[in-house]
Structures are given as C-alpha cells and as structure tokens.
Amino acid sequence: MRVLLSSVFKPYAVDDSFGRKENVMELFHNQVTREQGIFSLRMNHPSSGLHLIAENLDSPALVLDFPSLAEFEREVAKGYDVVGLSFIVPNFAKAQHMAKRVRELSPRTRIVLGGHGTTVPDIEGLIEHDALCRGDGVAFMREYLGEQVDKPVRHPRVYSAFNRHFLGAPLSGTSAMVMPGNGCPNACDFCCTTHFFQKKYTAFLETGRQMYDVLCDLEKNLGATEFFVLDENFLKHRERTVELLSLMEANGKQWSFGLFSSAESIAQYGLDVLSRLGIFFLWIGVESKRHVYAKNKGADLRALVQGLRSRGACVLASGILFLDHHTKENIDEDIDYLIGLEADFVQFMQLGPLPGTALYQRVEASGKLRKDVPYEEWHGQKQVWFDHPGFTAAETETVLRAAFRRDYLTNGPSMLRMVETYLRGYQNLADATEPYLVGRRGLLEQRLREHRPSLAVIARHAPTKAARERARATEGELVRLLGPMDAVAQAKTLAVRATAFAEAVRLATVGSARQPPTQWTPYRQAPVSLATRTRGRFEAAVSAQADRARAALAPGLAAARWMLGGGALAR
Numbered sequence: 407m408r409v410l411l412s413s414v415f416k417p418y419a420v421d422d423s424f425g426r427k428e429n430v431m432e433l434f435h436n437q438v439t440r441e442q443g444i445f446s447l448r449m450n451h452p453s454s455g456l457h458l459i460a461e462n463l464d465s466p467a468l469v470l471d472f473p474s475l476a477e478f479e480r481e482v483a484k485g486y487d488v489v490g491l492s493f494i495v496p497n498f499a500k501a502q503h504m505a506k507r508v509r510e511l512s513p514r515t516r517i518v519l520g521g522h523g524t525t526v527p528d529i530e531g532l533i534e535h536d537a538l539c540r541g542d543g544v545a546f547m548r549e550y551l552g553e554q555v556d557k558p559v560r561h562p563r564v565y566s567a568f569n570r571h572f573l574g575a576p577l578s579g580t581s582a583m584v585m586p587g588n589g590c591p592n593a594c595d596f597c598c599t600t601h602f603f604q605k606k607y608t609a610f611l612e613t614g615r616q617m618y619d620v621l622c623d624l625e626k627n628l629g630a631t632e633f634f635v636l637d638e639n640f641l642k643h644r645e646r647t648v649e650l651l652s653l654m655e656a657n658g659k660q661w662s663f664g665l666f667s668s669a670e671s672i673a674q675y676g677l678d679v680l681s682r683l684g685i686f687f688l689w690i691g692v693e694s695k696r697h698v699y700a701k702n703k704g705a706d707l708r709a710l711v712q713g714l715r716s717r718g719a720c721v722l723a724s725g726i727l728f729l730d731h732h733t734k735e736n737i738d739e740d741i742d743y744l745i746g747l748e749a750d751f752v753q754f755m756q757l758g759p760l761p762g763t764a765l766y767q768r769v770e771a772s773g774k775l776r777k778d779v780p781y782e783e784w785h786g787q788k789q790v791w792f793d794h795p796g797f798t799a800a801e802t803e804t805v806l807r808a809a810f811r812r813d814y815l816t817n818g819p820s821m822l823r824m825v826e827t828y829l830r831g832y833q834n835l836a837d838a839t840e841p842y843l844v845g846r847r848g849l850l851e852q853r854l855r856e857h858r859p860s861l862a863v864i865a866r867h868a869p870t871k872a873a874r875e876r877a878r879a880t881e882g883e884l885v886r887l888l889g890p891m892d893a894v895a896q897a898k899t900l901a902v903r904a905t906a907f908a909e910a911v912r913l914a915t916v917g918s919a920r921q922p923p924t925q926w927t928p929y930r931q932a933p934v935s936l937a938t939r940t941r942g943r944f945e946a947a948v949s950a951q952a953d954r955a956r957a958a959l960a961p962g963l964a965a966a967r968w969m970l971g972g973g974a975l976a977r
Contacts, residue, residue: 407551408931409467410482411456411490414500415475419919424499428788431472431922437787438722438753438820441810444867444909445819449570450922454562454583454636455521456492457927459543461562464553466931472922478504482511488551489515490539493523495760498533498781505534518550522598525762526781541603542588559610561585561620563627566634566664569922572821573863574909575902578856581664582630584620586611586646590638592668592701594691595764596726599638602762607638614649621661632686634664641671641680651683660845662686669705681717681831684846686853688714689722695743696736697729711747718831718850720824723749727806728757733796741809745816750823754809756802758786818873821857822864826880828853832887851888858884858891859899863906 418431430436432450439446453471460467470481482489489508493501505517519529520539526532539546548555566583570576587610589603611617624630641647654661664687672680672688680688692707693699711721725744727737744752759769769775769792776799779791787806789799797805817823828850835847858881865877891899926934 407465407487408485409460409463409465409488409490409547409551410470410486411453411460411467411492412470412478412481412504413453413456413472414491414493414497415473415478415504416921417474417919418921424503424782425497426782426785426788427919429496429782429785430787430919432920434751435918437755438751440787441807442814442819443913444573444906445821445864446918447572447821448920449567449577451567452564452583452925453492454564454566454585455543456490457562457564457583458559458585459490459547460927460929461560462544462557463547463551463929465551467929468931468934469925469927469929471925471927473924475503475507477924479507479511482508482515485512486515488518490518490520490547492521493519494521495523495526495781496783496785498523498526502533509534518547520546522602522760522762525598525602525760527761542608561610561623563624564927565628565630566636568925569920572857573860573902574905574912575860579632580628580630581632581634582624582628583636584611584617584624584633585636586617586640587637592639592699593764594693594699594701595768596757596759598760598763601764607642609643609646612646614646614651614653617646617650618653618659621659625661631660632662632664634687635666637666639667639671640665641667641675644674647675647683648679651679654684655682655842658842658845660684660842660849662849665689668701669707669710670701670703672710673705677713677717680714680719681834681846682842684849685714685719686849687720687722689724690749692723692744692747693726694729694740696731696739708747711749715748715750715827716830716834718828718834718846720750720827721747722751722753723747724753724755726757727754727809728790728794728797728802732794734801737796737805741812744809745813748817748823750827751820752810752813752817754806754813756786756790756806757792758784758790759792760784815869818868818870818876819864821860822868822873822877822880825854825857825861826876828857829880829883829887854884854888855895859895859902862899863902867906 418425419427419429421427432448434447434449453469456469460469470478491501491504501519501523508515508517516536517534518537518539519533519535520543524538524540529538537550544559545555564583566581587608589607590597590600591605591607593600593605611620621633624633662684665685666689668691691701693702711723714721723744725740727740732740744754759766759775774793776791776793783789784791788803790802794802832847832850832854835843835850838844838847861877861881865874865881868874868877928934
C-alpha cells in the first residue's frame, strides 16, 4: 500500500474561496506577536502528527507539507492507494476541495480524513472520504492498512520549526520536535485536544529512559540539542521528568526544552529543578483572572512567571477573551491581568466553540451559535462565531486587536523581553561552580550572543521610549558581562539593521503574509526527485510574486471601487 499524507494547500493568509487572511500558517505571528510589526517572530512548524503516523507504518509513505494545489494534484495523479488529509476546522473548504480532486484524478484511491476538522457536524456528507480518523492516528492507520496495531511507537526524526526569522534575518540553531504522547486529562471545556482524545492521555514515551533515548537519537541524526515537546502538559508526569533529568545530568547532556504546561504541574518541581532541566520556553494557559480553571487554582501566576523568567525560561501566558462573564465594563480586567504578568509573550484568543468540545455543545444548545459564519472564519483571530451578550461580532475584532496592541506598547517587543529573560537567567547563575550549572550558564550566554545584534534595532525602532531605553540598558549590561561586541557581532548588527529595514518596507508595501516552502518527506521509499523539488520552489516563487503583486495593487483597487461608488463593477 502506497500512502500519501498531506496538509492543506497554500496560499495561506489570503482572502479567497478557501480561506481568510487572518488564518496565518505561523503560530507566533498568527496569535502571539501579530501586532508587533517588524518585531514579530516568524517561523513555520511541520505537521508533526503526519510524520508520527508515517514513521509508524510498514507501508511506503510520503508526507507532503505546505503544498500548492498543483503540487498536491501532481502527487495524487501518481496513483496512491491511500491519501490522508489532515486539517482543522478553518481549513474545511480546502480539505473538501482536495478530496474532490482526489476522486477526479485517482478514483481508486481511498481517502482518509484526519485532524480536528473531522469533528465538523455531518462531515460524512460534506467531504468525499472512505474513512474518518479521530483520535490516535498511528493506531487507526495501522489497523486501516491491515498492519499490526500494538507494535511499539517509533519516534520520527523531524525538525520542530523552519523558515525562522526575526527582523527579517534568519535565526540560527537546530530544534527538533519530540512527541511523548497525546491528549490531556484536564478536560478544559474549550480545548479541542482534550476532547479529541476523549479526555485521556496516552504516552508514547512512558519513561524518562525512553525519552532520553529518543533525544539522543535526534541529537545524533539531526544535530539538535534544543527540543520542542509537543505534549499538552508534559510536566504533569513527574516520574518521567525526574528520570529524564537524572539521565541528562549523569551523562552531561546540556539540552534545552520548549514545553506546554500548567501551573498545577509546574508546582510539583520547584523552579531550580526546571532550570536544571533546561527549560528555555514555557507556554502556560492562564485563561482568565476571574474565571479560574482547575489547573490554576491557588497559583500565584505573576510570581510563577517572574520566577521562571529569573531562571532564564521565557514564558508565554495565554488568555481567553469573550468568556461568559465578560462585558464591556470588565473585560479590561482580564486584559490588564495578562499584560500585568509581564510574560515574554502573551496570547489572546477569542473564546471559540469548536465542534467536539463541551463548549460547542453548550453554545449550540443555547441557540447562540452563528451557523451563518463559514468555517473559514472559525479561527479565533478576527470575530467570534457565536452571539455574545456583551459584544457584537465587530466589537470582538476591535477588542482583540487592541489587547495585543496594548501588551506590545506596555511591555515592549516580545523579543526584547526574551533577551531580558536570558540575561536574568545568566545573572542568576553568575556564581555557579557546579559543572552542570556552568554549562547551563554557557547556553544562556550563547542565546544572548545570538540575539545581541537585534538590540540596536530595538533601541532605535521600538514603539515606546521606555522600550528603547530598556534595549539600551540591556546592551549596556551585556557589555559589562560579555565585553564589547567583536567585529563579527558588529557586522551582524549592520546586517540586521539592513534586513529590518527591508522587512519594514515589505510590510508596508506587500503585507505580512509568507508562504512556507513545500516539504516532501519520504518514509520507506525513494527520495523525492530534485526536479520535483525545483519545480515546487519555482512555483512557490511565482506564487509569492503574485501575492506581492496583489498586495501592491490592493490600495489602487480599493480606491477604484470607492470611485465607482459601490456599484456592480465595484463589487
């Protein structure tokens, strides 16, 4: 059986019949640093779940990530036995069109739909398919293909991010993706993941030893010493974490981790343990000050955030707007609370009742679900798709954007905060003599040196006087601790000034949308030909030029529509 596993097709972040410009295929730029202009962090993440499935089949498989529609169609025309399409609800129309094209181009091919998008009501009659994969994709596909289901799960070798840029300049370093398990038992009512996996957690890597062995493999074969752990609440499982740390220390492994976790899980350890583990990034679901979810009960979140930052761990604090209790009079309480935590990054998400969740069932039962809003707009970054008693849909868009903007103006660019965090962690370990902690300090120094050239641009172009002064003060402290910049660092600073200028021009003239390059990853089959990859890169370049042309023409077209007075031609 030959298997093709594909994400939905590009272009992304454009208004067309398949999507919306607000649905950006970049986690940070989409919903974290989205209002920070040239200071927004830019990167793409692979469809890790598809790689996990492909690695664990006996059948030859190809993972096709970020294809154009033409690239997808050419691949389908090769006559695969099974095509798996992974999608989320806002990409429903793309999945629908892709399935239709599979039927037309390769009628004998079986279509399997997977991902959170499969929870769309009545999907059985809306998208052509032969099977629906909900929950554990590895077990499902093994059974569907007639393979042994209960074999151990093998971990794929896949990078966690690519196309990484800040201020228009590429970011160095290699980071790998680690997937220790799926699901979450916390059962927050809004969470797609916990409901998609039936409010349970299934561990693929059950012990610290298993985790350690996978990390050694990724280090050996990908050259990675930094890992992003794709697990809803990795720190919840203390025994596994403690065993992993013990093995790292015994073998002198100076690894770094980016994690998702909750206050209740973090409390099991103590901040010094997390510092030794090498956590450089921690995503915490704060949600709301007034509506406290069980995972945060009794936690002093500001103290937690600042404690983590003092040890060199950047924190992303995530909050939810337009909860049931929010009104025009009190929503600023939650916005100010999130901003007041002074985390490195802040995410504001609109409350989004997505199919399959308890929240969706409640909102639908109340009659407040807006079924006239197309799925392409169910992404949480423009307007809500339910009737909120305190806000119109247009008002939710205004409040959301203002919240991001207020955090940016109050706390400065997130990347400045991140450098400040690394500096605090470095200072915290200034007197360390234990070799392992000295190594940790060395990693923080590397991060400081990498991001140091950006401080000059921040000091000149940050949005407020306070942020500019902080950037200059941070550089002054780096001079004191690390000495003046050498010739190489000075050259990098000049280069970053140039790329930042180019990025500012691009944002002003073309817009912020970026199309990630297509990724072909074969499993148990011959590599994809150079001709195919070259053709894909050429098509991507042409597509990018077309996007730039559309963006450049947009102001003129808008003016023309206005001059035509909104008549038939204008529409």
